[in-house]
Amino acid sequence: MSLKKPIKVVGVSSGKGGVGKTTVSVNIAAALAKQGLDVLLLDGDLGLANVQLALGAAGEYNFSHVLSGEKTLDDVVINTNSGVDLVPGASGLKDLASLSEKETGSVIQAFSSLTKQYDIFLIDTAAGISNSVVSLLGACQHRIIVLKDDPSSIADAYATIKVLFLEGITQDIYLLPNEVSGMDHGDQLFNNLNKVIVKFLGFEASYAGFVRKDDVIPLAWKKAMPIVSCLPNSQSAREFRNLANFVNNLPSDVDNNNGGLQFFFNQLHSPRRSA
Numbered sequence: 001m002s003l004k005k006p007i008k009v010v011g012v013s014s015g016k017g018g019v020g021k022t023t024v025s026v027n028i029a030a031a032l033a034k035q036g037l038d039v040l041l042l043d044g045d046l047g048l049a050n051v052q053l054a055l056g057a058a059g060e061y062n063f064s065h066v067l068s069g070e071k072t073l074d075d076v077v078i079n080t081n082s083g084v085d086l087v088p089g090a091s092g093l094k095d096l097a098s099l100s101e102k103e104t105g106s107v108i109q110a111f112s113s114l115t116k117q118y119d120i121f122l123i124d125t126a127a128g129i130s131n132s133v134v135s136l137l138g139a140c141q142h143r144i145i146v147l148k149d150d151p152s153s154i155a156d157a158y159a160t161i162k163v164l165f166l167e168g169i170t171q172d173i174y175l176l177p178n179e180v181s182g183m184d185h186g187d188q189l190f191n192n193l194n195k196v197i198v199k200f201l202g203f204e205a206s207y208a209g210f211v212r213k214d215d216v217i218p219l220a221w222k223k224a225m226p227i228v229s230c231l232p233n234s235q236s237a238r239e240f241r242n243l244a245n246f247v248n249n250l251p252s253d254v255d256n257n258n259g260g261l262q263f264f265f266n267q268l269h270s271p272r273r274s275a
């Protein structure tokens, strides 16, 4: 019998760059950590290391050192001030979807032999809809798609969801309108895109919740702290806590030996349906 607890694997994506993936990932992660959950955040932004910036953390090593076998995940993980454990990203991440079976085995081993057991594994994916982003998202148990109310963000969010659909993935996709003016605007953005998904793809996405446009968010970036830590009483901190509750309440139905991570890597390497 394994004593490992199940882990929930959640991917955050958007298609278009700069719409708030990292802001959302970092703040959900920090809000969950404040609730006492053990959260591991993987930075999927290749080379930019901007999750480190958002959390005020600096690490000597990154995920590429794990892939090359030079370091263990324990060596690479940064325990940040906000309570979130961070795996800094690296260009090696783009190869995660094309590892050999043996390499996949070592990565699973690397995650399984982490000293700490995590409740939530959150992945802030890179912008765009490259194969590796789609593979990473497809392998997650849950997928959050961040979008803004501008035509290119909506089009790219739809394009991401369409590629997932073509891969046979229509479950556990949640839309998160960011930089909206309020609840009605968030609902409207969700409903408008969801109608298109229903009409052209024949399934429904779900609603994760919204984040208002808030001038304190860029300020928190400057302070290199999540807003839930530096301005916990702000409007957006409340919204991020709502989103964290949403993530916390998502089902985690995988309880095999390696928890959701085994599931995650199996999915990552299962044959993909051709479009």
Ligand SMILES: Nc1ncnc2c1ncn2[C@@H]1O[C@H](COP(=O)(O)OP(=O)(O)OP(=O)(O)O)[C@@H](O)[C@H]1O
Pocket: 014, 016, 017, 018, 019, 020, 021, 022, 023, 024, 045, 126, 127, 178, 179, 180, 211, 212, 213, 214, 215, 217, 218, 219, 221
């Ligand atoms: N709700 C918001 N209100 C105001 N500003 C915001 C909000 N969300 C994000 N921003 C600002 O938008 C900018 C881009 O955000 P962020 O870096 O999180 O986007 P991203 O999708 O991760 O970008 P990339 O594709 O480059 O990784 C940041 O300067 C951030 O401060």
Ligand SMILES: [Mg+2]
Pocket: 021, 022, 023, 045, 050, 124
């Ligand atoms: Mg980012």
